[in-house]
Amino acid sequence: MKIQILPNWCKKLGLILFLITSFITSGDAAINGYNHGYNAGRGYSQVIKNKSTLFLSYFGENFLHIFDILAIIGILIYMLSKEKVEDDYINKLRLESYQLTAIIGLIISILLYVFSKDLKLTLDYFIYLYLWFYIIIFSIKKRIDL
Amino acid sequence: MKNLVKVERARYDLTQADLASKLGVSRQTIHAIEKNKFNPSVTLAIKMARFFKVTVEYLFDIDE
Numbered sequence: 001m002k003i004q005i006l007p008n009w010c011k012k013l014g015l016i017l018f019l020i021t022s023f024i025t026s027g028d029a030a031i032n033g034y035n036h037g038y039n040a041g042r043g044y045s046q047v048i049k050n051k052s053t054l055f056l057s058y059f060g061e062n063f064l065h066i067f068d069i070l071a072i073i074g075i076l077i078y079m080l081s082k083e084k085v086e087d088d089y090i091n092k093l094r095l096e097s098y099q100l101t102a103i104i105g106l107i108i109s110i111l112l113y114v115f116s117k118d119l120k121l122t123l124d125y126f127i128y129l130y131l132w133f134y135i136i137i138f139s140i141k142k143r144i145d146l
Numbered sequence: 147m148k149n150l151v152k153v154e155r156a157r158y159d160l161t162q163a164d165l166a167s168k169l170g171v172s173r174q175t176i177h178a179i180e181k182n183k184f185n186p187s188v189t190l191a192i193k194m195a196r197f198f199k200v201t202v203e204y205l206f207d208i209d210e
Contacts, residue, residue, distance in 0.1 A: 089175035089184050
């Protein structure tokens, strides 16, 4: 079964969509993280209460949620796009990557459940976990002689 | 399965990328075949044999 349904140029489209939307959605967190690190480095121990809401106030919570979904769609487009040359070996690597991703995802989920029974995580953690693990594993398998 | 793809490729003075583009497959595929990590499909084996002007049996053999 062929699941790579999109042409190769969609890889660039997915990547651009992901980069732009994730820049917007993670903007506030990046600013706050930078400020926190900068102040900690200068020895300011007091907690800074006024956190940056630059992107949140400009776009609003609903739009940020939409951008977050667009970021996920961007990675999904990247994942479902064909390679420049599609052949049996690439398909084999892809299937192995899906298999390994599913196993690693399950192991991480089980370990989280074992060590922290009451831990509640939102779905986006698992979505990103699966998407990123697949992309990283597939890229490594393609490049490194495993 | 052992194969003589690397030998034949050297005889024709081709890089993995050259051979891959002539056969319409990825460079990684040629690399994996040469390293005995991937057995090509019958179609690709025949294509390779025809390209090198040898028989499939000569190019690929079972490792006993």
